Amino acid sequence: MNRTTLSLIAGVTALAAVTGFAALNGPDAGGAGPAKAAAQLPVERTTLVCPAPSSSDIADTSYTSFTPVTKGADSAGKAQLQAATEESGTATGGTPGAGKGQGKGKTDGARKKAPKPVLDPKAPGTPASGDTSGADAPALIGTAEGRFAPGWTMQATTQVAAGTGRGLLGVDCTAPDTEFWFPGASTAADRSDYVHLTNPDDSAAVVDIELYGKDGAVKSTVGEGITVAPHSSEPVLLSTLADTPQQDLTVHVIVRSGRVGAAVQALDDKLGGDWLAASTDPAAGLVLPGIPKDATSVRLIAFTPADSDADLKVRLASPSGLITPAGHETVHIKGGMTTAVDLGDVTRGEAGSLVLTPSSQSVPVVAAVRVVRGKSGSQETAFIPATAPVETRATSTGNSAKGATLSLTAPTAGAEVRVTASAGSGGGTAVSKTYTIKAGTTQDIAPPVPSGLKGTYALTVERLSGGPVYGSRTLTATKEGVPGFTVQNLPDDRGTVAVPQADQDLSILQR
Numbered sequence: 001m002n003r004t005t006l007s008l009i010a011g012v013t014a015l016a017a018v019t020g021f022a023a024l025n026g027p028d029a030g031g032a033g034p035a036k037a038a039a040q041l042p043v044e045r046t047t048l049v050c051p052a053p054s055s056s057d058i059a060d061t062s063y064t065s066f067t068p069v070t071k072g073a074d075s076a077g078k079a080q081l082q083a084a085t086e087e088s089g090t091a092t093g094g095t096p097g098a099g100k101g102q103g104k105g106k107t108d109g110a111r112k113k114a115p116k117p118v119l120d121p122k123a124p125g126t127p128a129s130g131d132t133s134g135a136d137a138p139a140l141i142g143t144a145e146g147r148f149a150p151g152w153t154m155q156a157t158t159q160v161a162a163g164t165g166r167g168l169l170g171v172d173c174t175a176p177d178t179e180f181w182f183p184g185a186s187t188a189a190d191r192s193d194y195v196h197l198t199n200p201d202d203s204a205a206v207v208d209i210e211l212y213g214k215d216g217a218v219k220s221t222v223g224e225g226i227t228v229a230p231h232s233s234e235p236v237l238l239s240t241l242a243d244t245p246q247q248d249l250t251v252h253v254i255v256r257s258g259r260v261g262a263a264v265q266a267l268d269d270k271l272g273g274d275w276l277a278a279s280t281d282p283a284a285g286l287v288l289p290g291i292p293k294d295a296t297s298v299r300l301i302a303f304t305p306a307d308s309d310a311d312l313k314v315r316l317a318s319p320s321g322l323i324t325p326a327g328h329e330t331v332h333i334k335g336g337m338t339t340a341v342d343l344g345d346v347t348r349g350e351a352g353s354l355v356l357t358p359s360s361q362s363v364p365v366v367a368a369v370r371v372v373r374g375k376s377g378s379q380e381t382a383f384i385p386a387t388a389p390v391e392t393r394a395t396s397t398g399n400s401a402k403g404a405t406l407s408l409t410a411p412t413a414g415a416e417v418r419v420t421a422s423a424g425s426g427g428g429t430a431v432s433k434t435y436t437i438k439a440g441t442t443q444d445i446a447p448p449v450p451s452g453l454k455g456t457y458a459l460t461v462e463r464l465s466g467g468p469v470y471g472s473r474t475l476t477a478t479k480e481g482v483p484g485f486t487v488q489n490l491p492d493d494r495g496t497v498a499v500p501q502a503d504q505d506l507s508i509l510q511r
Contacts, residue, residue, distance in 0.1 A: 038498035042073040042150040049261030050140040050173035051196035051275075052084075052233055053158045056165070057135050061158040063119050064397035065142075066127040066422060066458035070150035070495055077146020079121035083138035084198060084233040121148060127397055127458050129425040139233030141200045142173065150495035153395040153458070155488065159479045164192055165267030167380040168477050168484030170398070171275035176200050176259040180278040182251040183301040183338065184368040184383055187211075187239040190269040193276075194235040195251055198261040199228040205258030209236060212303055213246040216336050228260055235265075248340040250303035250366065271372060272380040274486050279385040282306075282364030286386035289353040290407030290472030290487055291346070293444065296379070297372040298343040300331065300354065302365055307335045310363035316346060317353040317409045322440040330359055343369075351444035353409040353470065356386075373485055380484050382474075387489035389468035390417075394490035395460045396473040401449050405474045406459060408435070409442040413467025419447060419459060426454030437469060447473075461490055 053061040065079065119130035124147055144152040154173035160166045176198075185193045199205045209223035223241045228234050238251065253262045267273035280286070282305055291298060304310045310333040315322045325346050333339045346352065356367060368385035396406075399421075408417060420432040428450035437443050447459050463469050471490035478484065 038500050040496040041499045042070045042496055043494070044074065044145065044149055046144045046149040046152045047176060047200050048142045048152065048154050048173040049176055049198040049200050050154060050156050051171060051198060051261070051263050051265070052139045052235065053137050053156045054160060054169070055135050056160045056163055058162065059135065059137070059158050059160045060133045061131065061137050061156055062398065063130045063140070063154065063156050064127055064425070064456055065119060065121045065154045066395060066397045067121070067124040067144065067148045068151045068393065068395055068460045068495070069125045073124070073150050074146035077144070077148045079142065079144040079148040079152065081119050081140050081142040084141060085231045124148065125430070126423050127425045127456060129456050139196070139198045140173065141198065141231060151393060151395055151493035153397050153493065155396070155398045157398050157475065157486065159477060159484065161479045164269050165273030167272030167274070168475065168486045169274050170475060170486030170488055171263055172277065172488050174261045174263065176261045178255040178259055180253040180262040181282065181366040182253070182264045182276055182278055183303050183366050184276050184370055184385070185238060185249045185251045185264050185266060186247055187242050187245050187249060188247045189245055192267045193238045194265045195238060195253065196233060196235050196263050196265060197226070197228050197253070198233040199230060199258060200261070201258055202230050203258055204229055205260050206256040207260060208254045208256060209241060210252040210254065211238070211242055212250040212252065212336065212338050214248065214338055218242045218246070248301050248338050250301070250338045266381070266383065268381055270379070272484065274382045276368065276383040277385050277489065279366040279368055280388045280491070282366050284358045284362035284364060286356045286365060286367050287353060287409065287411055287470040288367060288369050288384050288386050289409045289442065289470040289489065290384060290474060291352045291354065291369065291371055292373060292474055292485065293347050293349055293351050295347055295371045295373055296345055298346045299370045300341045300343055300367065301338060301370065302331060302333050302367040303338045304333050304335055304363050304365045306363050308361070308363055309334050310365050311359045312356045312365065313359045315355045317355050317411055317440055317442045318350050319441055319443065322355065322411070333365060351407060351442045353407065353442045355411045371487070374483055378483060382485055382487045384472060384487050385489065387470060387472070388491040389470050390461055390463050390490055391492040393460060393462045393495060394471060394493050395458055396488055396490060397456070397458045398475065399447065399457050399459055399473070401453055403476045404447055406445040406447045406471065407442060407474065408437050408445065408461070408469055408471045410437040410439055410467055410469050412439065414439045415466030415469045416464045417469055418462045418464055419445065420462070421448040421450045422458040422460065424450055424453040424455040424457045428453040428457065434464070439467065
């Protein structure tokens, strides 16, 4: 998803226009020379949105915020977090998503001002944290400028001891965008799945939600033209958009006007719950990194928006190399239909990442896996969608001294990465360590911990050399005897942007 870099983009546009003028009218009689390489400059503004974390009265949520130190970033700046000004009041019942013009039909009594969580982002390189509890925690809208903008990362981590969706739920706050794909959602009787839509802007956003099951598109007009008011969040219960329950669905969020942040909260009566983040954009080949080595059940859900079918090779990047799971060598995905395959305990006690590649023609696909850990009666669920690689740098927040695992995979060529543990939110000294990831393997890493750690800390992964690297971070925690886990991917933070350089001194234009 694209980070918001409006001020820098405007500057780039202006610079490009001026550069063109200089090239055509400069004093060099020989004409313009070869174009210079674009410079990578830090972004100047980033917007992130976090969905409301839970509808449970016994939920405890911690927010963490972190900006890595970026060379060349502005020395000034700030990061602000605000609660969504209006909450719909439909997260625990009612009919969210009840047709066109949603948001206008609710009564004034259903809207309320939401309290702002205590979270004060500090200087880059030092994380900030804040806690809240209960069902009133709001969606958050955050903006970072100047030195806080490049690579700004936020997460909400929630523990729920009992009830539907109990366990550990984690979600990265995301940049607003205009399209999202969520394979792995459900409207089955034992699931309560909501897609949370958060609008950070001053004008209303209009959103369509499409559902695709095993037989194709789910016919319904209820998900069309959903209005999300400015600076507000809408939880939409997916079962209100379909007439009959379906076990496996792909959710497609399309924004007609404006932009939103989107995430799916998947809550199961027996298997706990977690957040389902958006899959990376449809592509012919996908990587789903960091399946826990003790997973007892792995279910692959895939979808192609193309008219033609897709045939994919399924391989597991293990600690020793790429292997083909017996009985699951390939998966066939019909065009416009959601396909689900139970892979069982595919990792067999070792770290693993799924690598999907086309076996014939290239057809764009989105995918995610639902992972179950634990034994009957104390099982918990998490989701791992396909993700983009760490091109330069990626960060995860909310880590503690125990309970964090970093999974890195290099599916095509070996790579060297540096992992930096930041200072703690309450004190400590940052430390770094370098790792080599062999081609075709996944490596589970007990991440470095800052010396003298107090509070939580961030992990920043930088690719130093070699081929593409994909990663995820798993958190585990036990609350009142219930084991929980959650997995967040590590896509590139896009903390810099390429800016064209002028061929010559533009000061002539000021004469």
